[in-house]
Amino acid sequence: MHHLVTIDQKEEWKGYVSDSVQHDFYHTWYYHSLDRSGTPILFVYEEGENYIAFPLIKREIPRSLLYDLTSVYGYTGPISNQRFEDLSDEFLENFKDSFLTFLRKGQHVSVFSRLHPFFDQQRVMQKFGGVHANGKTIAIDLTIPIEDQRNKYHKRLAEKIRQLRRKGYEVREANGPEDIKLFASIYTENMQRIEASDFYLFTEEYFNDLHESNEFNSKLLLVYNQEGFAVCGAFIVCTNDIIQAHLLGTRTAYLGDSPAKLLTDEITVIGREMGAKYFHLGGGLNFKQDSLFEWKACFSDYILDFKSWRFIADQDPYTALLEEHQIDKNEEVDFFPLYRYTKKVIESTKVYFVLFFTEHLSLCII
The missing domain is CATH 3.40.630 (Aminopeptidase)
Known part of the structure; x- marks a missing residue:
């Protein structure tokens, strides 16, 4: 039943x-x-x-x-x-x-x-x-010794992380409402920079609820520069043995320093302490193996297949909806259901990817 x-x-x-x-x-x-x-x-x-x-x-x-x-x-x-x-x-x-x-x-x-x-x-x-191959995602394996994990980093990435540490950047776990307010300002600055819609704007209450939820283990991490100024931050969530960076942002003036690279490395340390076995970074834009994918691949060679389920439950109305919207059923576009396809919808979907985990675009939301 x-x-x-x-x-x-x-x-x-x-x-x-x-x-x-x-x-x-x-x-x-x-x-x-x-x-x-x-x-x-x-x-x-x-x-x-x-x-x-x-x-x-x-x-x-x-x-x-x-x-x-x-x-x-x-x-x-x-x-x-x-x-x-x-x-x-x-x-x-x-x-x-x-x-x-x-x-x-x-x-x-x-x-x-x-x-x-x-x-x-x-x-x-x-x-x-109706199981459909969508592309690839990347994860960092936290079950191996951390030295082996870091040995998989691309050479330039590893040097960049060392450079950030030499310059005095450090990651601290945040707790109180003032830290949440600080992260909210970093996040909002990201949203304003890319002219995101109101859909992507969250209140301090949202961040507090995320921090206090008992359905998963959530932490707010902030990256400080040598002057003690918070320049980057992330909400991470650990559920069972998988850790995700749910929200991640960098102040515009510090994008060139790429503090999120140091933050990503530190998340793997904290993730191990939280009991995680994997830090799931996700895939590229629309799960293509693009520059975003390569950014993540600099951290790990652990690549997984990502699939979706696309099922037509009633073919007659599905076909009728395609005809109503004047969409060719053989349209070569990776979108489902096809009757909801418009360029506007595609652009809105891209925003999710663009905002997640790439410093040269923005670093915000999955």
């Missing part, structure tokens, strides 16, 4: 996530509560003591009585209280039948979900078809 957990059912959502054997920051109630693109739901299929929970965002399709489903930005996909390889084939087939029934009764035309490169979700999604 299946049921839906809404964003208003905070404790129930948190319970399914916390009881899963593998989940990340992006599955949490907190992260979904931030989404404004639709209605967050957690689809839960249960059979005995076992379950599969699938967080999604339900969206209305304009000028229709139809809906589609997507995922929050990040790495999500289904989770379970069992490892997927330990669930029986019969259980997975029953999950598939139940989910298809939910799609049909809810008049859902399509489903898009980014999958998690560390979790073996393909065994579940291949039951439906």
Whole structure:
């Protein structure tokens, strides 16, 4: 049987996530509560003591009585209280039948979900078809000795980090409201520099909530220069054994010094102390192997496949929507569902990537 957990059912959502054997920051109630693109739901299929929970965002399709489903930005996909390889084939087939029934009764035309490169979700999604290779992501392996980790840094990167230390840059963990206010000013300066929309502006209350959440281990780190001035900062979150840099910013005047390189190295030290096994850096712009990808590859040669699930639940209305929007179904563009494709949407998607983890563009948000 299946049921839906809404964003208003905070404790129930948190319970399914916390009881899963593998989940990340992006599955949490907190992260979904931030989404404004639709209605967050957690689809839960249960059979005995076992379950599969699938967080999604339900969206209305304009000028229709139809809906589609997507995922929050990040790495999500289904989770379970069992490892997927330990669930029986019969259980997975029953999950598939139940989910298809939910799609049909809810008049859902399509489903898009980014999958998690560390979790073996393909065994579940291949039951439906529609698993799509999106590209590559990069992580730093924290299970190896730190000397071996640093030996993988590109030579120029390693020298740059040493240079920053010689110049007196240092990383400190922040705690109080004054430190959060300080980071908020760095972050806001980034947003103003790139003329980001209000969607990307967060209040001090948001940063406080992020710092205090009990769904994951969150820390605020600040980089200070030799004069004791905070020039760079990051909110890092550690969920289970994976650490992510959720928000990261550098003051404009200090972009040339690249303090985020030192910060990235220090995050691996702090991540080990937090119990993380991997620091997931993510991929390039639209997951292409571009200059952003190469920036991250300077830290590590640990590369993972990133996949998404793209499923057409009802072909007839999907085709009709393409015709309504005058979109050729054979359009060669990496976008799903295709009926929502516009250049404006593509540019808005790019902002997420551009703002994350590249100093020469900005350093802000995933």
